[in-house]
Amino acid sequence: MKAIRRISVPKKVKKDQVFTVRTLARHKMEPGVRFDADRFVVTPRHLLQEVLCHYNGQLVFRAEWFSAVSANPYLTFKVKAVESGEIKVTWIDDYAVETFAAAAIEVIDDPKS
Amino acid sequence: MKPAIRPLLAAAFLLVFTIAQSYADETAAVRSGYYYASPETKAIQDDSFANPGTLWVEAGEARWNQKDGSKGKSCNGCHDDPETLAEAVTGYPKYEPALDKPLTLGQRINRCRVSHMDAKPYAPESEPLLSLEILLRAGATGRPMQVAIDGPMRPTFERGRQLYFQRRGQFNLACHQCHDDRPGEFVRGERLSEGQVNNFPAYLLRWSGVGSAQRRFQLCDAQARAEPRAIWSDDYVALEVYVAHRGRGLPIEAPAVRR
Numbered sequence A: 001m002k003a004i005r006r007i008s009v010p011k012k013v014k015k016d017q018v019f020t021v022r023t024l025a026r027h028k029m030e031p032g033v034r035f036d037a038d039r040f041v042v043t044p045r046h047l048l049q050e051v052l053c054h055y056n057g058q059l060v061f062r063a064e065w066f067s068a069v070s071a072n073p074y075l076t077f078k079v080k081a082v083e084s085g086e087i088k089v090t091w092i093d094d095y096a097v098e099t100f101a102a103a104a105i106e107v108i109d110d111p112k113s
Numbered sequence B: 001m002k003p004a005i006r007p008l009l010a011a012a013f014l015l016v017f018t019i020a021q022s023y024a025d026e027t028a029a030v031r032s033g034y035y036y037a038s039p040e041t042k043a044i045q046d047d048s049f050a051n052p053g054t055l056w057v058e059a060g061e062a063r064w065n066q067k068d069g070s071k072g073k074s075c076n077g078c079h080d081d082p083e084t085l086a087e088a089v090t091g092y093p094k095y096e097p098a099l100d101k102p103l104t105l106g107q108r109i110n111r112c113r114v115s116h117m118d119a120k121p122y123a124p125e126s127e128p129l130l131s132l133e134i135l136l137r138a139g140a141t142g143r144p145m146q147v148a149i150d151g152p153m154r155p156t157f158e159r160g161r162q163l164y165f166q167r168r169g170q171f172n173l174a175c176h177q178c179h180d181d182r183p184g185e186f187v188r189g190e191r192l193s194e195g196q197v198n199n200f201p202a203y204l205l206r207w208s209g210v211g212s213a214q215r216r217f218q219l220c221d222a223q224a225r226a227e228p229r230a231i232w233s234d235d236y237v238a239l240e241v242y243v244a245h246r247g248r249g250l251p252i253e254a255p256a257v258r259r
Helices: B005-028 B039-046 B053-064 B075-079 B082-089 B105-117 B127-139 B151-164 B175-179 B213-223 B234-246
Strands: A005-008 A012-014 A018-025 A048-055 A058-064 A074-080 A085-093 A098-108 B094-096 B101-103 B202-204 B209-211
Touching (some): A018 A085, A018 A098, A048 A074, B075 B082, B082 B127, B094 B105, B105 B127, B151 B175
Antiparallel strands (some): A005 A018, A018 A074, B094 B101
16 A cells, blocks of 8 residues: 655745644554454554654654554644744654655744734 | 316315325335435535545446456446446446346446456455445445346346335344334344445445445345345345345435444
8 A cells, every 4th residue: 555645735834823733644553452363363553653843853742653543644733933944744653654745834934913 | 167176176176285295205205225314324424535435436436447458448348437328327236148148237337447457356245346336335425226127127126126025034024124124223222224236335333344235135135134145146146136125316425324
C-alpha cells in the first residue's frame, strides 16, 4: 500500500494570527495485540509513533502516538504565523521509516491592519 | 356542465390526486443511508479533506494510470477519465451476455483486466479493486442509480427479491423486517437505515477501511446469526441487484462514510 500523507494550511494569513494545520495519513495503525486465527500468529505491531511539525525548519509541534490512535489518523493543531515559508509534517513509524507532507504558507505583514 | 356530473368529476379528480400523492410519498421515502447517519459521521463525509474514503479514491487514481499485464495497458489507455464511464457505472450490477449472468462493478473491472489488459484479476475485497471501484463511483456521484431488471436480468432479480424477504439465521430475520419496516429505529446501539447501496463501496468506521456492499451483506447476515455467503456468490449478486433496483433513482454517493 502506497503511503498517502495529506496536509492543509491556509494559503495566506496575517502575522501573529493563529491558524490550523490539518493532516490526514493513510495507515493501518496495527496495535500488535490482535490474533490472526488463519495464520495462527499475532499480527505484528505497526504504528505511526511520532508526528513532528517543522515551521521553516524549527520544531513547533510534536506528538507521540500509541496503540489507541485510530487507523487513518486525522490530526489538527494550531500554529502561530511568524513568517512566510514551509510547514512540514513528518510521520515516523516504529520501523523508523519517515514520511512527510509539506505546504507553503504566505504571511502578510501589514502594519495598517 | 350538468350539475349531476360535477361531484363525480370532483371525486375522480380527488382519486387521481390521492393516487399521485401516495406515489409521491412512496418515492420520497427512498432515502440514502446518509439520512440516517449520525451528525458526526455526516461531518466526516462532508469534509473532503478529512474523509478517509478520499484516500482510497486517491489510490485508485494512481492505479487507473498504472500499466499492468502483458499487453502493457492501463485503464486510462482505453477509457480516458473515470468520469467518462459515469453513465455506465449507474447501471451496475449489469447483465453480461458473454457469461450469461450479471456482474457487479468489481467483477466487471476484473473481466476488463483479464480480457483487455491480459492481467491477473484482483481478489474480491482487495485494496486495489476497491480503490478502482470507489474511484469509478466517485466519478458518477450525483447520478441516479438505474439498474435494469428486464429480459435476462429478471430471474436474478426475482431470486434477489426472494432472498430479501426470506427469513434466516438464529434470529429468524429477513432483510425487510429491519430495512423496510423499521428504518430510523434502533437495534441496540445501531440506527437502522433503509439498507440502500447507492453509497457503496463506502468507508466504514468499524472496518477502518473501504468495503463493498456484499461485505456489508455478510455483516448483516452475521448479525442475524445466519451463515454469510461468499462475496460474488450468485445469491449475493442477486441480492445486490434487487437492493440496487429497490433504491433506483437515488443519487450515487462516493466516497461515503458510515459507521
